[in-house]
Amino acid sequence: MTNLREAAYMIAAILFIVGVMRLRNPxxxxxxxxxxxxxxxxxxxxTLIGAPITNVILLLATAIVGAVIxxxxxxxxxxxxxxxxxxVFNGMGGGAAALIALxxxxxxxxxxxxxxxxxxxxxxxxxxxxxxxFTGSVIAFLKxxxxxxxxxxxFRGQNIVNAILLVLLVLVGVAVLIVPTPSTKLLLDWxxxxxxxxxxxxxxxxxxGADMPxxxxxxxxxxxxxxxxxxxxxxxxxxxxAGALVGSSGTILTLIMSRAMNRSIFNVLFSAFGATVTATGxxxxxxxxxxxxxxxxxxxxxxxRVVIVPGYGLAVARAQQECKDLMDALVARGVDVRFAIHPVxxxxxxxxxxxxxxxxxxxxxxxxxxxxxxxFERTDVVLVIGANDVVNPDARENPGSPIYGMPILNVDRAxxxxxxxxxxxxGFAGIDNPLFFxxxxxxxxxxxxxxxxxxxxxxxxxx
Amino acid sequence: xxxxxxxxxxxxxxxxxxxxxxxxxxxxxLHTPLMSATNAIHGVLVVGALIVVVAxxxxxxxxxxxxxxxxxxxxxxxxxVVTDRMLEMFRKTPNEKGQAAK
Numbered sequence: 001m002t003n004l005r006e007a008a009y010m011i012a013a014i015l016f017i018v019g020v021m022r023l024r025n026p027x028x029x030x031x032x033x034x035x036x037x038x039x040x041x042x043x044x045x046x047t048l049i050g051a052p053i054t055n056v057i058l059l060l061a062t063a064i065v066g067a068v069i070x071x072x073x074x075x076x077x078x079x080x081x082x083x084x085x086x087x088v089f090n091g092m093g094g095g096a097a098a099l100i101a102l103x104x105x106x107x108x109x110x111x112x113x114x115x116x117x118x119x120x121x122x123x124x125x126x127x128x129x130x131x132x133x134f135t136g137s138v139i140a141f142l143k144x145x146x147x148x149x150x151x152x153x154x155f156r157g158q159n160i161v162n163a164i165l166l167v168l169l170v171l172v173g174v175a176v177l178i179v180p181t182p183s184t185k186l187l188l189d190w191x192x193x194x195x196x197x198x199x200x201x202x203x204x205x206x207x208x209g210a211d212m213p214x215x216x217x218x219x220x221x222x223x224x225x226x227x228x229x230x231x232x233x234x235x236x237x238x239x240x241x242a243g244a245l246v247g248s249s250g251t252i253l254t255l256i257m258s259r260a261m262n263r264s265i266f267n268v269l270f271s272a273f274g275a276t277v278t279a280t281g282x283x284x285x286x287x288x289x290x291x292x293x294x295x296x297x298x299x300x301x302x303x304x305r306v307v308i309v310p311g312y313g314l315a316v317a318r319a320q321q322e323c324k325d326l327m328d329a330l331v332a333r334g335v336d337v338r339f340a341i342h343p344v345x346x347x348x349x350x351x352x353x354x355x356x357x358x359x360x361x362x363x364x365x366x367x368x369x370x371x372x373x374x375x376f377e378r379t380d381v382v383l384v385i386g387a388n389d390v391v392n393p394d395a396r397e398n399p400g401s402p403i404y405g406m407p408i409l410n411v412d413r414a415x416x417x418x419x420x421x422x423x424x425x426x427g428f429a430g431i432d433n434p435l436f437f438x439x440x441x442x443x444x445x446x447x448x449x450x451x452x453x454x455x456x457x458x459x460x461x462x463x
Numbered sequence: 464x465x466x467x468x469x470x471x472x473x474x475x476x477x478x479x480x481x482x483x484x485x486x487x488x489x490x491x492x493l494h495t496p497l498m499s500a501t502n503a504i505h506g507v508l509v510v511g512a513l514i515v516v517v518a519x520x521x522x523x524x525x526x527x528x529x530x531x532x533x534x535x536x537x538x539x540x541x542x543x544v545v546t547d548r549m550l551e552m553f554r555k556t557p558n559e560k561g562q563a564a565k
Contacts, residue, residue: 013478016504020485023497030550033500037543040507047510051517055525059516062529066536074544085545086499089506093538096508099531103515106524118468217498223505228478230511232471240471241478242507248482250501256486257494343491350495357552368491 008046009238015039016242020249026363043238079358080315083348084144087137087216090223094133097226098193101126104233105189109182115233117177122232124173127189128196130226133219135200140216143209150209159270162202169195203269210389211268213348214258218265221250260343260407286437288424291444293451296383296418297458300326303380305336307372309409310356312346313386313421317448320359323385326452327361329459339365340372340382340409342390369409379414386420386448392433417441420451499546506539 016039022032053059070089077085101123108115115123142148169192176188207215224246231239258265300306314323327337339361345352353366367375376382384391394401395408411417412435419436423445435441444451489497512532519528 012507016507017481017485019504020482020497020501023493023500024485024489026490026492029493029496030547033496033503033543033546033550036500036504037547040504040509040539040543043507043510044513047513051513053517055516055519058525058529059513059532062516062532063536066533067540070537070539070541071544074541074548077545079549082495082499082545082549085541086495086502089538089541089545090502092534092541093502093505093508096512096531096535096538099527099534100508100511100515103519103524103528103531106527107515107518107520110521110524220498220502220505223508224501227505227508227511228475230508232468232475234511234514235467235471236511236514237471237474239507239511240475242504244475244478245482246501246505248479249486250482250498252483252486253489253494253498253501256489260491341491343494348495348498350492353492354495354549354552363492366492 005046005050006237008042009236012039012043012046012238013241013245015042016245020245078318079355080318081145082354083213083216083346083351084141086348087140087144087212087219090216090220091134091137091141093223094130094137094219094226096130097223097230098127098130098134098196100230101130101233102189102193105186109186112182119233119235120177121173122229124176124189124192126226126229126233127193128169128173129222129229131193131196132200132203133222133226135197136204136219136222137200137216139201139204140212140219143204143207144212150212152206152208154206158202158206162199165195165199165202169199206270207268210344213344213351214254214265214268216348217250217254217257218269221247221254224248224250257344288436289439289442291418291442293444293454293458294462295442296444296455297462299381299416299418300330300335300383300455301333301459301462303335305338305375305379306330306381306383307338307340307367307376307379307411307414309340309342309382309384309387309391309411310345310352311342311385311387311390313388314448315346315352315355315386317386317450319385319449319452320355320361322449322452322456323356324359324361325456326459327365329456337365338367338372338375340369340411341366342369342387342409343407345387345390369407373410376410376413380416382411382414382417384411384417384419385452388421388433391419391435393435393438394433398434411435412438412440415440418444420444420446420448422447496546496549499542499549503539503542503546506535506542509535509539511535 016036019032019036022028143150172188172192176185224243228240228243258268330337341352391409391411393412395403395406512535515528516532519525
């Protein structure tokens with residue numbers, strides 16, 4: 001039986017790896033996810049087969065409730081809320097990892113059979129990392145859901161306090177290994193878990209909302225490593241392999257994402273980005289040029305090439321469908337319409353692509369930043385809808401700006417830039433944007449959905 | 464240090480290398496689904512949770528293990544479903560399957 005189970009675990013691990021391989025290409029991605037899911041079913045089935053299941057009812061009831069809630073929330077969540085949904089599921093995984101280690105510790109203490117260092121150490125590591133991932137993900141969720149402010153919240157010396165807390169937690173872990181009495185060990189386990197939960201909150205609170213995707217990717221890698229640690233505790237190969245796979249691929253993904261924002265991961269974690277908006281140098285604000293639907297429709301209808309830059313504001317207003325309709329209307333008039341997707345458009349890399357795909361925008365019209373940037377000089381009209389920081393020329397030109405160095409879409413090089421925003425309020429990162437005051441920029445105020453509908457009407461009338 | 468620990472470390476390190484080399488050039492369009500899919504894969508914690516539930520004796524162990532199972536199931540089921548929903552939308556032509564399912 002054990003051999004059969006080991007073989008099943010091996011197959012499951014291979015399916016996970018093949019699944020991730022297939023996820024690297026849009027054409028095979030969906031089947032890749034399915035492949036990994038099949039691996040998961042195999043792993044779960046062979047864990048149960050032949051196991052002495054004494055707690056069947058508890059087991060079934062818990063698993064069914066968990067599965068129903070998980071599937072229902074994943075099905076019903078709006079596409080715009082996808083990032084925080086991933087954060088929640090990741091947090092649940094982190095919590096599970098910490099609790100598995102705790103359950104195993106309780107079990108060992110009840111039998112007065114203390115595990116050797118090779119299980120005790122990963123167990124303590126699991127409690128620490130799992131708990132950090134749990135509360136960290138919950139805070140990330142709350143920030144993205146805007147139940148708490150997305151602005152960074154920090155106090156002076158927070159990094160030092162966090163470092164001290166981490167050292168203390170490691171010392172608590174060492175103490176667990178040393179103290180002889182079971183009740184003291186257990187108490188210290190709890191202190192470790194609660195302390196790590198505090199640390200998770202304290203690490204994520206200073207991170208600004210705009211950096212949340214990077215944090216979620218990082219916490220995802222954390223939970224992966226915690227799963228691997230749980231594998232060492234339980235001497236279970238599939239947990240070790242799958243956990244390590246997620247831990248390392250998640251780390252690389254985190255680095256790729258922070259590179260897309262030209263920020264180092266240390267910078268994201270420790271700088272409380274956007275907390276202090278200092279002299280940005282663009283204080284000489286100049287004038288803005290408001291415009292209206294008729295004017296915009298004329299400009300677009302008689303343009304040869306229109307590039308649409310969608311941002312999170314578009315998603316919040318749920319105007320993806322109107323955006324697609326606008327594309328259709330302009331394409332029908334022979335206009336070359338393209339979408340310029342900044343790597344961090346939306347709130348996660350690739351988020352905007354998903355949102356536009358939902359509205360049936362064909363993905364050969366979606367252009368990555370590197371591909372579209374040289375084209376702006378030959379573009380008649382750029383339509384910026386609900387995007388702000390990713391088109392801020394200060395990132396390119398003003399060394400005093402907090403986002404200086406972040407790669408941006410060079411929309412200011414187009415003949416005309418039309419910016420649709422609800423008001424002149426600053427973007428997610430809370431930074432001034434000199435683009436709005438350029439002579440070739442026009443401001444088309446209004447909620448993205450309403451503004452696009454009016455624009456579509458105006459286009460029809462002009463026809 | 465026992466023999467199986469070395470074997471475990473061996474699997475662990477190999478898996479680290481595999482994960483590392485798999486993710487090199489990923490188009491940004493797939494970053495979110497990939498993060499979401501790997502999030503589902505660490506839902507393999509459900510296997511660990513099942514093991515501790517099966518082994519649990521006494522109320523406190525049952526509560527802790529049961530809670531672990533609950534959280535891990537949420538992670539694994541929700542993770543795969545949400546990833547599938549994202550990837551469902553990647554179609555080459557908009558009319559391949561008619562309007563996007565709501």
